[in-house]
Amino acid sequence: MRTTVGIIGAGPAGLLLARLLHNAGIDSVVLESRDRAYVERRQRAGILEQGTVDVLREAGAGERMDREGLRHDGIELRFDRRRHRVDFPALTGGRSVMVYAQTEVCKDLIALQLKEGGPLLFETEALAVEGAETDRPRVRFRRGGAEGAEDVLECDYVVGCDGFWGVSRAAVPDGRTFERTYxxxxxxxxxxxxxxxxxxxxxxxxxxxxxxxxxxxxxxxxxxxxxxxxxxxxxxxxxxxxxxxxxxxxxxxxxxxxxxxxxxxxxxMRSYVHEPMRHGRLFLAGDAAHIVPPTGAKGLNLAVGDVVTFARALTHRTATGSEDLLDAYSATCLRRVWQAERFSYDMTTLLHTxxxxxxxxxxxxxxxxxxxxxxxxxxxxxxxxxxxxxxx
Ligand code: FAD
Ligand code: DHB
Structure with missing residues (x-):
């Protein structure tokens, strides 16, 4: 099998990336080890930042979110029996967040991908990424469980969106990790x-x-x-x-x-960053590259930032031939990642005993x-x- 972008993992990062590339006229194949029902039911994040909401709308994936999501203009901090409301629009020039669960974001993106996009293969496990330093990276994968047949996906680029426990990070040699457990x-x-x-x-x-x-x-x-x-x-x-x-x-x-x-x-709960987020033609996105403790609700939103950055960089490469934005991918993402790491750490140490x-x-x-x-x-x-x- 052959494609332009091989995407490992159909969590929010992989699914949104497939959608963004489809909208830009770039083909992709998504490999996901679990079945559709499992991916759609996995209970995780619940808060979408303003920027994430805007991205989903622009990608044509915001229709149900706009109908069923709940716009929130603030949060309450409670301490010492006191209550204090933080008013987001008043403090940020009109910004807010949306309560719309990760399960629903994934359901919407899966439905769109199956209807309009390229192949999204469930119960298909990536085993290894090979040849990342060549211009023909490959993903070795297996369909249909441990007894299934092995095959190879040949790509121009591979994006590892396979979460913290995935296989793609292992194909970035000489990386450095920064970690804290709680x-x-x-x-x-x-x-x-x-x-x-x-x-x-x-x-x-x-x-x-x-x-x-x-x-x-x-x-x-x-x-x-x-x-x-x-x-x-x-x-x-x-x-x-x-x-x-x-x-x-x-x-x-x-x-x-x-x-x-x-x-x-x-x-x-864990804080974790892997640097760099790229090796040759393999790019890491979302939890595959970084984890934040959930206080502050940043995990899903960071994943969205990474894949938007990759899609923009590849679209730029296709339109102009320039590799500049692809070369800047890791540094561009990491700057935002470290701000989210800092905020999540601050919120965690502020509120936990x-x-x-x-x-x-x-x-x-x-x-x-x-x-x-x-x-x-x-x-x-x-x-x-x-x-x-x-x-x-
Ligand atoms: P994931 O959602 O992890 O998706 C990775 C996908 O890759 C999965 O579908 C996985 O099955 C697939 N995969 C893995 N290995 C392979 C392979 N070898 N081959 C093929 N596919 C593979 N964030 C918040 O903001 N608030 C929360 O309350 C919150 N709760 C969380 C609870 C848990 C238990 C976890 C693990 C995370 C939580 N997060 C939360 C973080 C947030 O859910 C993640 O940041 C977000 O899911 C990241 O998306 P992703 O697409 O990068 O990774
Ligand atoms: C939710 C999770 C979070 O980590 C958070 O900070 C706020 C909300 C949630 O699952 O709804």
Missing amino acids: PFGWLGILADVAPSHDELVYARHDRGFALLSMRSPSVSRLYLQVPADTDADSWSDERIWDELERRFETDDDWTLRRGPITQKSVTP APDATPFEDRLQLARLDRIASSRAAETDLAEAYTGFPIG
């Missing part, structure tokens, strides 16, 4: 109950962080900071609601609505939150980062 994770639940607040609530509490989010006007998504090795099933539904209630406590009469929990899982935190550090956290609540400059810094850094 001694806690997030226990996430989906519950069939209307959200208890109309905007997201990020809560810092002596017992640990909690986040109130949503998937729709009738489905809540909530997270609790838990020790890193927690088994989700060891938490009963009642214990989860009791703990959420305590961490969201306020001085006013705010109450948490409870409802049936339909899904429960624990997400580990570390097991070894001293009383001095606890007080500093509260002082940082108080600063955001009382200084327009500090609050603007948060609002600008949350609504998103420019792409490219």
Whole structure:
């Protein structure tokens, strides 16, 4: 099999890239190891930055998002029983975010790709990327599980969009990695109950962080900071609601609505960057190159920035013959990646209680939150980062 761009992975990065290339008249083949139902159900991110929303609309993939997504103009910070709202449009010259789940973004892009785009092959596992330093890189892959037949996809370019556990990063030799793990994770639940607040609530509490989010006007998504090795099933539904209630406590009469929990899982937290994001004709995009802890909701949005940057660079190459933007790909992406790493790290250390935190550090956290609540400059810094850094 032969194509212009071989894309490994049909998460948000790979699917959006296929769409952007299709719109630019460049053909691609997407290889995805899991089946369609699995990809469409994998519960992950929920917040789209303004720039991501704009990209999806321009790509012709924003129709259902505009109908069903929820525009959010702010978030609430909760600490010391206090509530403080951060007003995004007022602080950023009109920017906002959209609550529209990653599952829905993927469903929309898959439907478009199958209808209008090039091949999107599910249950097809990339085994290795070969010849990245030549002008004919190849992806060795296998269809239909461990017993399936091996084949080769010959490409002009390969983009590794295969997430943190994929195979493409291994084909970038002499890379350097920067990493930090955290001694806690997030226990996430989906519950069939209307959200208890109309905007997201990020809560810092002596017992640990909690986040109130949503998937729709009738489905809540909530997270609790838990020790890193927690088994989700060891938490009963009642214990989860009791703990959420305590961490969201306020001085006013705010109450948490409870409802049936339909899904429960624990997400580990990690900061990770692999440099460079390119080797020859192999380019890494999204979680294949970098991971952020989820506080701040940057993971999916970073993946979108990477593939937009690649699609622009390749379109430029096709139109002008110039490799300049492809050569700049890694540096262009990494600049934005490090801003998101910084913000995600700041939000994580601002809101989570570390097991070894001293009383001095606890007080500093509260002082940082108080600063955001009382200084327009500090609050603007948060609002600008949350609504998103420019792409490219
Ligand atoms: P992925 O979504 O990981 O997609 C990679 C795709 O490649 C997958 O479909 C995988 O099956 C496929 N693949 C892997 N190996 C191969 C192979 N060898 N051959 C073929 N295909 C392969 N971000 C937030 O902002 N908020 C959140 O709440 C949040 N929660 C998360 C929870 C979890 C458990 C995880 C893992 C991530 C979470 N993230 C969250 C991060 C966000 O979901 C990711 O940043 C985003 O999915 C990145 O998209 P991607 O396309 O780069 O990678
Ligand atoms: C969600 C996840 C996040 O990491 C975040 O910061 C906000 C919302 C969510 O899944 O809804």
